Amino acid sequence: NYRSKGKKEMKLQEHLLHDLKQMNGVIAMSVNQTALCLRGMPDVVIYIEGGTTRFVEVKVGKDVLSDIQKYRIKQLQSLGFEVDIVRTKDDIYNVLKSLGG
Numbered sequence: 001n002y003r004s005k006g007k008k009e010m011k012l013q014e015h016l017l018h019d020l021k022q023m024n025g026v027i028a029m030s031v032n033q034t035a036l037c038l039r040g041m042p043d044v045v046i047y048i049e050g051g052t053t054r055f056v057e058v059k060v061g062k063d064v065l066s067d068i069q070k071y072r073i074k075q076l077q078s079l080g081f082e083v084d085i086v087r088t089k090d091d092i093y094n095v096l097k098s099l100g101g
Contacts, residue, residue, distance in 0.1 A: 008060040013043060016056065016092050020046060023101045040068030042076075042083060048099050055083040056095060 020027050026047040042055040055076055057069060065073070065085070073083045084095045 009058050012058050012060060012086065015089055016044060016086065019092060019096055019101065023096065023099065024049065038072065040066065040072035052099065053081060054099065055081055057083065057085045059085055059087050
């Protein structure tokens with residue numbers, strides 16, 4: 001069910017945001033929600049002290065990346081950015097740990 005998946009995804013995003021606030025990071029949510037943004041961009045952009053920028057795509061259950069999301073991830077990685085795909089709270093923990101949290 002799409003609505004239920006959306007709620008689960010939003011809950012996971014909220015968990016990520018809560019934990020990132022404790023690291024004093026700046027978070028941009030849902031960069032793909034406006035018509036002017038590029039389709040397929042990850043759900044969350046994280047800015048951490050020292051100039052670190054990290055992109056995070058949130059997926060739940062058996063949800064898979066779309067072709068445009070795969071393209072954008074490769075594009076961002078080719079520019080030198082790290083992109084994480086999180087599905088669980090453990091995945092979020094690992095991202096935060098890699099950011100020094």
